[in-house]
Amino acid sequence: MWCVAELDEEYIRRMEDILAVYEKPLSEREPVVCMDEKPVVLHQDVRPPQRMRTGRVARRDGEYRRCGTANVFCGVEPKAGRHFPKVTCDRSSPEFADYLLDIAIRYPQADTIHLVLDNLSSHTRKAVVERFGEKAASWLWNRFTVHYTPKHGSWLNQAEIAISMFSRQCLGRRRIGDRTSLRRETRAWTCRMNRQYVPIQWSLTRKQARKTFDYRITRSRY
Numbered sequence: 001m002w003c004v005a006e007l008d009e010e011y012i013r014r015m016e017d018i019l020a021v022y023e024k025p026l027s028e029r030e031p032v033v034c035m036d037e038k039p040v041v042l043h044q045d046v047r048p049p050q051r052m053r054t055g056r057v058a059r060r061d062g063e064y065r066r067c068g069t070a071n072v073f074c075g076v077e078p079k080a081g082r083h084f085p086k087v088t089c090d091r092s093s094p095e096f097a098d099y100l101l102d103i104a105i106r107y108p109q110a111d112t113i114h115l116v117l118d119n120l121s122s123h124t125r126k127a128v129v130e131r132f133g134e135k136a137a138s139w140l141w142n143r144f145t146v147h148y149t150p151k152h153g154s155w156l157n158q159a160e161i162a163i164s165m166f167s168r169q170c171l172g173r174r175r176i177g178d179r180t181s182l183r184r185e186t187r188a189w190t191c192r193m194n195r196q197y198v199p200i201q202w203s204l205t206r207k208q209a210r211k212t213f214d215y216r217i218t219r220s221r222y
Contacts, residue, residue, distance in 0.1 A: 074162045115146050
């Protein structure tokens, strides 16, 4: 269930902006990319699991060793069905800036890249400037048209759907004990997903949102 804490003017403005972006047709000149982060706790088996054999299911000991944490940037171009997750040590500003560069490199022919993300403190131009310097940061930041979700509006970010898919299909209930293994599993999942090109079916439009949340706007304002 999606819960909206307060449907104020700012919330409506940002929601309308993002939904308008989602209504754009698939375009190589103006791709729409959604991005979010997922923390991953690394766990390692203390005892090797017992393999499945005739008449017995596979067994895994309940005891495990915690081996730190990792971060996964989950980016997706929803209408194209393209996923590009990246495993990092954390979600710090330098890692975010590096990930933006990775995205920009994927779309060299784009006039602009519509980027949907939340309001995390590192999701700013300042993070890019601190990482690459003013000149390079200006070039990189200007490659994007950034669309921020409303406060308490992360459900509007289709990267949340991509994270759910990644969590269920790649991580599952397995224990992954180190970032090297996590990167290997992530690459395998990404290759499989990007061979299939399965788009995310987003159904909420601006017209439906206005009816569901019972608000009206004028074209001059949004």
